[in-house]
Amino acid sequence: MLSSHSNRQTQQLLTQYDAQLREAAELTGATNITRDGPLWRGTYGERGFVTYRDLDRLTGLALDQLIARTIAYYAAQASITSFEWKTRGHDLPADLPDRLTAHGLQAEEPETVMLGEASLLAAPVPLPDGVALRRIDDQPDPMPDLIRAAAAQERAFGVPFPTADLARRLQDKRDLMEFWVAEADGDVICAGRLELVPGTAFAGIWGGGTVPEWRGKGIYRALVAQRARSALARGVRYLHSDSTEFSRPILQRSGLLPVTTTTPFIWTRQ
Known part of the structure; x- marks a missing residue:
């Protein structure tokens, strides 16, 4: 079982992760960056990349519409062959993975974010x-x-x-x-x-x-x-x-x- 000190340390690191390593920090080197609500969308040659710090409490239909607009944004660019929507395990809402899947995105293997x-x-x-x-x-x-x-x-x-x-x-x-x-x-x-x-x-x-x-x-x-x-x-x-x-x-x-x-x-x- 983790000690209370370890729990505090983990939470402090997660706070730093969200504050320093998301959004613009993930798009260094992108050839093009655009915004749609809470999303940051980057382009790297034939690939796209979607990141955010949080989803501004979007749920339900509003979140579905945001996903659909993102797909349409990349689909309209003939040079783009794929894009990645990077999710995190602590993100809300909890049904975001199900909604992405319902829109045709395929989940890859999860990985663990390590910090220290x-x-x-x-x-x-x-x-x-x-x-x-x-x-x-x-x-x-x-x-x-x-x-x-x-x-x-x-x-x-x-x-x-x-x-x-x-x-x-x-x-x-x-x-x-x-x-x-x-x-x-x-x-x-x-x-x-x-x-x-x-x-x-x-x-x-x-x-x-x-x-x-x-x-x-x-x-x-x-x-x-x-x-x-x-x-x-x-x-x-x-x-x-x-x-x-x-x-x-x-x-x-x-x-x-x-x-x-x-x-x-x-x-x-x-």
């Missing part, structure tokens, strides 16, 4: 012999290494990795994003990003999938620790991560706390 002090993750982690960590975005032409990293992430997660989109985001967020890899025998075996959130004390850690034959050897933990040290050197206090069932226990053992869940709901052009 970057210093908790920064202790060095021993690497297996022959494994080294390297930052790849700070070179004149990072594309060859990005392609190698993308191939490793496809092996790790089993889904295509949008290399061109990532390259564009690296260019757009040159001073706000770092891309780190773990390598062995010339192959990328794990890759992950550090993304600073402008105007906040936060940075996000994303990716980190390890190829199957290297799992269970501390590679993910070492890559997290490296990114945490880099974040601290840049003045970041807190780290956050949308974590899978595999990464959550590692981050929680390091001291990050689960504050809520997040489930992407995806609209795809038919």
